[in-house]
Amino acid sequence: MTTQSLLILPGDGIGPEVMTEVRKVIGWFGENAGLSFDVSEDLVGGAAYDAHGTPLTDATMARAQEADAVLLGAVGGPKYDDLDFSLKPERGLLRLRKEMDLYANLRPAQCFDALADFSSLKPDVVGGLDIMIVRELTSGVYFGEPRGIIKEGNERVGINTQRYTESEIARVARSAFELARKRDNKVCSMEKANVMESGVLWRDVVTEVHAAEYPDVELSHMYADAGAMQLTRWPKQFDVIVTDNLFGDLLSDLAAMLTGSLGMLPSASLGAPMANGRPKALYEPVHGSAPDIAGQGKANPIACILSFAMALRYSFDQGDAATKLEQAVEAVLADGLRTADLMGPTGGTPVSTSEMGDAVVAKLSLG
Ligand code: IPM
Ligand code: MG
Numbered sequence: 001m002t003t004q005s006l007l008i009l010p011g012d013g014i015g016p017e018v019m020t021e022v023r024k025v026i027g028w029f030g031e032n033a034g035l036s037f038d039v040s041e042d043l044v045g046g047a048a049y050d051a052h053g054t055p056l057t058d059a060t061m062a063r064a065q066e067a068d069a070v071l072l073g074a075v076g077g078p079k080y081d082d083l084d085f086s087l088k089p090e091r092g093l094l095r096l097r098k099e100m101d102l103y104a105n106l107r108p109a110q111c112f113d114a115l116a117d118f119s120s121l122k123p124d125v126v127g128g129l130d131i132m133i134v135r136e137l138t139s140g141v142y143f144g145e146p147r148g149i150i151k152e153g154n155e156r157v158g159i160n161t162q163r164y165t166e167s168e169i170a171r172v173a174r175s176a177f178e179l180a181r182k183r184d185n186k187v188c189s190m191e192k193a194n195v196m197e198s199g200v201l202w203r204d205v206v207t208e209v210h211a212a213e214y215p216d217v218e219l220s221h222m223y224a225d226a227g228a229m230q231l232t233r234w235p236k237q238f239d240v241i242v243t244d245n246l247f248g249d250l251l252s253d254l255a256a257m258l259t260g261s262l263g264m265l266p267s268a269s270l271g272a273p274m275a276n277g278r279p280k281a282l283y284e285p286v287h288g289s290a291p292d293i294a295g296q297g298k299a300n301p302i303a304c305i306l307s308f309a310m311a312l313r314y315s316f317d318q319g320d321a322a323t324k325l326e327q328a329v330e331a332v333l334a335d336g337l338r339t340a341d342l343m344g345p346t347g348g349t350p351v352s353t354s355e356m357g358d359a360v361v362a363k364l365s366l367g
Contacts, residue, residue, distance in 0.1 A: 004316055006037040007067035009044040009060070012089055013289025014299035014353075015073025021301035021357025022071065022308050025325065028361050033321060035312075040067075044096070045075030045089035045289075055092030064096055068274075069315035070282040071308060072096070074289035089289075097137050100280050102269035103168065104175035105137040105248065106310070107286060109235075109255035109265065114333040118260030118344050121232065126258050131238045132183065133255055134176040135248025137269055139168045140198075142245045162198045164244065169205040175270070176242035177214040186218045186239035190227040190247055202244065224251065231255055252286065262287040263300030263341040266307035268314055281315045283307040293340070297352035300339040302329055305360060328363035332356070 006026075010019040029035040042060045049055050055075070064070050075089040085091070096102075111119065111129040119126040144161030151157070173189070180187045189206045191199035203221055210219045222230065224247040230237065231251065235258050243251060256265045265287070271280035285303030293299060306329060313322035337359050338348035351359065 003036060003038045004068040005066070006039050006311070007063055007070045008039060008041045009064075009070060010041070010047070010073040011044050011075045011289065012046040012077050013074055013291045013294040014287075015045075015075070015289055017295065017297070017353050018285065018299050018301040018304040019071075019073045021353060021360075022304050024357050024361050025305055025308060025364070028364050029312075029321060032365070035316070035318060035321060037316075044072060044092045046077050046080045048092055049080065049083070049087060049089065053087075055087060055089050056095050061095065061099060064100060064282070065280075068276070068278065069311045070096070070100075071304075071311060072282060072284040073304060074285065074287065076289045077291040077294075079291075093284075094142070096282060097269060098143065100269075100282060101138055101271045102280065102282055103136060103138045104172050104270045105135040105252075106175075106179070106268045106270065107133040107135060107248075107252040107256070107265070108267075109133065109252070109259050111259045112264065112330060112333050114330070114336075115260045115264070115342065118342065119258055121235075121258060126235065126260075129235055129258060130183075131235060131255060132179060132240045133248060133252045134172060134179065134240060134242045135252055136164075136168065136172045136242075136244050137248075138245075139164055140245035162196065162244075162246075164198045164202060166201065166205050169202050170209050173206045173209045173242060174213070176240050177210065177217050180217050180240040181214075184239035185216070186220075188220045188222055188227070188238055188241050190222050190224040190241060190243040190251065192224055192247075193221075194223055198244075206242065227251060228254055231258070256286050260344075261300065261341045263303055263339065264306070265303050266310050268307070268310040270314065278315050278317065281311065283311045283315075297354065298340040299353045300341050301353050301357050302339075302360075305329060305357070324364065324367060325360075328360050328367065331363045331367075332359045335359070 010016040116123040116127045141162040144163035191202040193199035193203045309322040309325040312318040336348040
């Protein structure tokens with residue numbers, strides 16, 4: 001078997017410190033499970049801007065295109081707030097998503113039993129929760145033209161455009177239906193067909209793809225605002241949710257918080273299959289760069305560790321290794337180990353970022 005390549009982009013804020021813990025996990029799989037990767041590292045976001053004056057160099061972009069998978073930490077920080085829009089750390093991430101054409105962003109919201117008390121909702125509402133948000137990631141209002149701030153008479157006007165083609169909607173709908181077949185076989189599609197033409201088209205295309213290719217999957221539609229309300233009322237009614245770029249941004253933060261902490265949740269952004277049959281892919285935690293706690297050993301490395309588990313599953317065809325890693329994380333939580341973001345009503349043993357990483361690795365060795 002040829003060695004598979006993994007490009008690591010730690011980025012900014014807590015990105016580098018959570019990535020250090022992932023490297024321990026990668027090292028463990030190399031030494032103990034015969035899974036070795038050709039790992040290389042590069043800069044993205046503010047770190048790339050500081051070194052090269054751009055949030056993503058062409059050379060890094062090219063390496064990302066060639067890698068079997070990319071694992072990113074986080075980008076952004078207050079230091080870069082005043083930069084021109086085109087140079088902001090976030091542009092580095094958006095360029096990766098767009099140029100790799102990573103149209104399907106998978107954001108699981110899973111409630112770990114040990115953390116059910118942690119949610120702001122009642123434990124019986126969130127206990128056992130396991131939903132998957134599939135967010136369209138390369139189009140919509142994030143990228144639509146025209147955009148900008150223009151002058152009209154003597155006032156400024158801010159413009160962004162929501163735009164979706166049929167094929168963009170159809171391909172992300174297929175991703176959602178395929179995933180649903182491996183889960184509870186239910187998809188809920190969310191848009192605002194009551195006020196937006198792009199929402200009308202979204203609903204039509206999802207309905208057509210369903211009828212033609214996935215009639216066995218249960219499909220429902222919801223306006224995105226009602227979807228937000230239902231997600232907080234009774235989230236367990238959902239299995240897979242498919243939605244556009246902007247609604248997906250909002251709804252995935254909402255769904256993530258149902259589980260208690262953003263520090264727990266991974267994501268995968270997948271594109272079309274490469275020559276090896278696996279999708280082009282970038283994995284990253286749902287959380288941001290958390291500059292306020294960066295460098296203090298307070299960050300929770302679990303979201304980034306679980307992002308690597310998703311890479312094992314979706315890019316490297318190592319579903320068993322992924323499950324083993326997820327179980328190690330669960331076991332560590334069940335033991336009561338808690339990084340600062342997880343210190344709540346039920347107490348627990350406070351641990352630092354690196355102690356949490358070490359504990360996960362120790363569990364891997366046990367099982
Ligand atoms: C996310 C983030 C990004 C987004 C930012 C950092 C550009 O909020 O991944 O959800 O808005 O997509
Ligand atoms: Mg977001």
